[in-house]
Amino acid sequence: MIFTYDGTFAGLLSAIFEAFRLRAEVTDIIPEDRFQQQLFGKEIPIETNPEHAARVIAGLKKRSGNDRIVELLRHAYLTEQPEVERLILHFVRRQMAVHALDVSKDAGDERIRRVLRLKQQMGREVHRMHAFVRFQQTGDGMYVALINPDFNCLPLIGDHFAARYPAMEWLIYDTRRHYGLHWSSEQKRAEFITLDSNQDGRLRSLSAEMLEAGETDYQELWQTYFRAVDIPERKNIKLHLQHVPKRYWKYLTEKI
Structure with a gap:
């Protein structure tokens, strides 16, 4: 199952909320303007819902005990790298499965490490923009x-x-x-x-x-x-x- 969304961070979080609500086997989340009809996989358009996005944010903070965890995901998201939505979906699934544990510290999870690397790369780009x-x-x-x-x-x-x-x-x-x-x-x-x-x-x-x-x-x-x-x-x-x-x-x- 493939979710499409409007290309905003709130839209992505809304799609993730729907994946949890429907208990759906979502294989990918793709911006509407990048989606191409595929031979396999059902497309479901998801509308942005600020309330649903806020609930995902609250859940991430509560489960991780880290108020900056959403900042980490947003910075990674803004890199616009291929599969970043899939990486963030995996990150949120991991985080929501535990209590009082920040999964961003899990160095053994390759996909979480990739999210952290994207955040670091964005940090360098922001620093360069401040300077240049x-x-x-x-x-x-x-x-x-x-x-x-x-x-x-x-x-x-x-x-x-x-x-x-x-x-x-x-x-x-x-x-x-x-x-x-x-x-x-x-x-x-x-x-x-x-x-x-x-x-x-x-x-x-x-x-x-x-x-x-x-x-x-x-x-x-x-x-x-x-x-x-x-x-x-x-x-x-x-x-x-x-x-x-x-x-x-x-x-x-x-x-x-």
Whole structure:
């Protein structure tokens, strides 16, 4: 039996709730937009139910005694890796089968170890986003940063930038997933936004005409500074690439 869901974390938890409620032999949980009719296996669409998702969360915390266990699963989920839903389903089944025991500590379970590895990989991606996001000021005063992370980390980095730049109006836009996080300096809150294809295309280009008059001057000054402090004799390209992978360079002002 195959469950399909709407592609959200709450939707996944709702599907897991239904698997328990129906005592069903669920072999896979797949986002609706990725599901392809298979020769074997019955598809059952599951609607997102916030109450059911909340009950799964409460059950995980109660059974594990670990209030951060859901954070672990959410971070792993946002990596969007193949079979992550199946891994999380296994994790929840294991956790719900025991009392007062945190199954995330079970190093002998390969699928649980894979969930932990995904969480660690997401942590590294979030750390890189904290370091490598570069804002450019547009003509209307908004600060815009384009990102293209391997994982869907945008939901996890907003608090960092809201705390760091609360007085700025900013937008961090994920060009791979076609959505962004907008911070309102007036309302002091962030919200996710999506753009139509024309807006998406214009934002990706961020031509000089769209930038604030002095923005390019600041960028040139920043690039000049980096060239000035460069010490060729101390260059270590291998170490540099370990800390600043090349896939991030196109968004770094000092690398443009």
